[in-house]
Amino acid sequence: MAVIEEAAAVSGGALASASADFDVIVIGSGPGGYIAAIRAAQLGKTVACIEEWRDDAGKPKLGGTCLNVGCIPSKALLASSEHFEQAVHGFAEHGIQVKEVALDLPQMIRRKAAIVDKITGGVEFLFRKNKVTWIKGHGKFTDRGTDGVIRVEVLEDNSAKTYRARSVIIATGSRARHLPGIPVDNKIVSDNVGALSFDTVPKRLAIIGAGVIGLELGSVWRRLGAEVTLLEALPTFLGALDETVAKEAERIFEKQGLNIHLAVTIGKIDMSAQGVSIAYKDKEGVDQKLEADRLIVSIGRVPNTHNLGLDAVGLSTDTRGFIPVDDQCRTSVPGIYAIGDVVRGPMLAHKAEDEGVMAAEMIDGQKPAIDYNRIPWVIYTEPEIAWVGKSEAQLKAEGCEIQTGQFPMKVNGRALGVGRPEGFIKMIADAKTDEILGVHIISANASELIAEAVVALEFGAASEDIGMISHPHPSLSEVMRESALAVRKRALNM
Template identity: 50%
Template sequence: MTFDLIVIGSGPGGYVCAIRAAQLGLKTAVVEKEKTFGGTCLNVGCIPSKALLHASEMFHQAGHDFAHLGIKVTPELDLPAMLKHKDDTVTANVNGVGFLFKKNKIDAYQGVGKILGAGKVEVAGADGKTQQLEAKNIVIATGSSVAPLPGVTIDEKRVVSSTGAIALPQVPKKLLVVGAGVIGLELGSVWARLGAEVTVVEFLDKILPTNDEEVAKQFQRLLQKQGFTFHLGHKVTKVDASDAGCKVTIEPAKGGAAKVLDADIVLVAIGRRPNTDGLGLEAAGIATDRGRVVIDDHFATNVKGVYAIGDVVRGPMLAHKAEDEGIAIAEQLAGKAGHVNYEVIPAVVYTQPEIASIGKTEEELKAAGVAYNIGKFPFTANGRARANRATDGFVKILADAKTDRVLGAHILGAGAGEMIHELVVLMEFAGSSEDLARSTHAHPTMSEAVREAALAVEKRAIHM
């Protein structure tokens, strides 16, 4: 059977690409190696982790914050029910993708996809049978998987990846997280709220190394207040796992004496790597660079008719970045002008408080020699934040010193992931801090802090 487009992978990039292509009239097929659609994000990543983050935060609030609001309760953890909520959420989302495929008349093939050359894809099913599909164009959207820690075996029991960390059958007394990036801190937060003693070991000397440094430092202090212990500038050199628990050997990254930490569970969260093994890229002549598929500015590989998007190509490994790329390539293949503005892709850490950022950090602007002005506003001075007992954090806006165009924005606070989007729109249209400062914000809302930060760029914040 011949298609206009075959998409390999049904994660956020792949399924969105397929749907948009079908909307534009392209005969489209999707090849998915797993039993369910949605990729890592919907099955074992973004969606289930957020379900647990929300549920664990509700549990924590019931036990620690409700009394301040005049609500007396003594919460009792029902972990199986919480995990069922997570699983039900996953099922609903995964089934939703299947429904959208049917609605848009997309042919779905379950099996491992392999590119045999331009326009040819082999699908190997679980039953061992193979079939060959043909298409005018192929999009590789196979996502990423957990990066291993050299010398450490992940068994998903005592030593777990993010996949195992969202399905622990009981709350560990001691959880050791290897890596102070987004995934490690989010999942560490889940189990810390439920009662685990969380220790984080990070090779670098700071957490969230790609974030604005001021935000990361204040966030670390907040996590320490929540009970986190950090060993920054350290590396894990050995993990001895047994039925009784784990002995974790760590050493200073720059040399020094080793020490051993005890843990019930070790979570390895040092990053992710592109899923390109088994795709037949080398045999098909498709160029790669350190595992990532090499593409031009229009997502094209060096083989005519083969494209790639999402985690398998350059850029941040974010589901919404993959989605935008999926839409863009589908539109390009249909003769339209698909485009992704990589300067305005937001990133969110879904802890409590959340961190949301877009554009440049102060460190990046300094390194580039760009003159800028800063506007900051703390949530302690926001009326709604006080009413909600959510005064941790601040909003920070960075604007070009000459033009006032907003170059970056960073929010540390409750609901930051929702508030960042007005800055996304502002920056998409090359807006200035003045534009935002003159935009009316409803009172009382947390978002007023965003406007106040814009006012603060010219030192005219009202409530500070």
């Protein structure tokens, strides 16, 4: 009985008397992993973070996929390509004549790399500041002792060393899903990694997959001069979005020049040094062929749960490769947590961060919780798309009585002034209580505007509450207020 009480008194399940090198070991240093490590250190734990990532030069790097070849570099290229397109096509409207605009793609790529170096270097600084030990190499479980201590082996350069921890947080992220039988060389055929570092702008670019990553990467290279065609297997465009937003997005993107084909069936893909030839059936079942200089495969991501030694500690994945966890990211093994892309839920960096904080606080004996309905989504196209809460179709399917308010950007003075009048904000509220149930945005700076909606949902605000709040004039945020007023048919500027 004394041993049971001693074990119960210690978070993670390890006996208080057991010896360990660290209170917490985090495997993976992406947004979820490095945040988990920092939060655990803030709570007074001794912490190590294991990371095997190396850049093209072989230098060890923190930050995982997101910081090195995902979120950060893609947004840098999106911004650069937007500036280029404005210089070529947009400045004249403002009375600015720019002649002989030239694209310096190598400089654009260097700028992206410099931003990545700064951000990943910042994580390294935060580790030093918070006394988090960075262990370089590949981490995998070897066993969990009867005292509850978990052993993790780290492999680097053909050498191995084992570390002991009271608790372990798995934060190994995800990788791009590839097409069977189609090798990705990141030259002719690329995933998201290669698509961020083209040495030239392809004349014809094919993308398989018209989801978030496909649209963002397609937008970058279209602005820089590529003819972009997206082939999507699903019959609807961006089916996870509210239908009104998805329809508006499809209209805008096609007007911009993205060629989007839905409900296609991919057939044989032939590759050569000169390019690719993609056979497919269109939505009517007619055979088609697409010739392109380069192909980006963007068909989703799969969790990095291979070669972790999960079976050595009594863990296994589900049929899709995810690690089963409860609402607090606890696995079935005491003392082992899993967060981010390796568990259920959306593959979003900020979701992983929240779960990292939660796991660290659970280890500390606290009782944190996450409401996944309050986590925002963003697509960084132009205009941007962002949403939080549920869509109109979801709420109607659940039998909810709702009211909606929608207000366009085209009558907003700030949107007109900055030359970004596309899109709208749509707010959905409970018909009886007026509680906000969802907010859906397609507009410039939607990634920033959605934060107000997240706060509103988190605190159970009504649309009337947003309608009563003073918003700065002129600003894009005024459209949030107008959409809230529109729920009760009280919009003031239309």
